[in-house]
Amino acid sequence: MKIVISMSGMSSRFTNAGYTVPKFMIDVDGKKVIEHIVELYPKDSDFVFIINDNHAKDRELCEFLDKLDLDQVEICCVPVHKKGPVFSVNTFESAVLINSESFFDFKPLPNYAQFSSTNDIIIQDFNNDNINDIILVGNMYHAEIETTRNDSGNGLLLQGIGNGDFKEIAVSKSGFFAPGDSKKIISLKSKNDNLLIIANNDDRLQIFK
DSSP states (O other): OEEEEEOOSOOHHHHHTTOOSOGGGOEETTEEHHHHHHTTOTTOOEEEEEEEHHHHTOHHHHHHHHTSSOSEEEEEEEOOOSOTHHHHOOOOOOEEEEEOSSSEEEEEOOGGGGSSOEEEEEEEOSSSSSSOEEEEEEOBSSOOTTSOOBOOOOOEEEEEEETTEEEEEOHHHHOOOOOSOEEEEEEEEOSSOEEEEEEETTSOOEEEO
8 A cells, every 4th residue: 555644834833833853853752753653554665755845955854754664755745835734635535545557546435434534444355255345443532722523433344345436334234333532453363253453542442353
């Protein structure tokens, strides 16, 4: 999977607070913010970083991104702006990008997947029909002061129906219910079962068979 990370803003709040590097280059617990973000995707190593023209002039910054422990790194630039995420992101929909011959087709997920923010997904054929399905978890309880808490998500199973399209599977049918501040979901195979394990912020683990 190709991971696209947009970080083209000016980091104005951090600059005004005295920081001299972009937000994604700030050190936190011995690593830069962008390193922590990359580590959220341990199974992926193909990344696209979107930065602005001013950052692109910083050779040390670009070399740092290029030398991250990844198989493929692409750095894209956009003009300097002061519009924050509005400039580089024109939708907040959770979606899939379908790899076509020339580019990626943007396909928003069904409505139930838009109720809250999505934090993690697993792409897997859950019903053995040779079409990939999606199971996702989300919510964000600890929002910034200027944004509201996201807590409308209950986790969701989306059945793949071909051509990159999906349909929602009701909780009563799927049995999958994850209403917490869910940050991570992993799939594990035990001796007798396939397990889904969900990590919830400040709460217990959830395990589904």
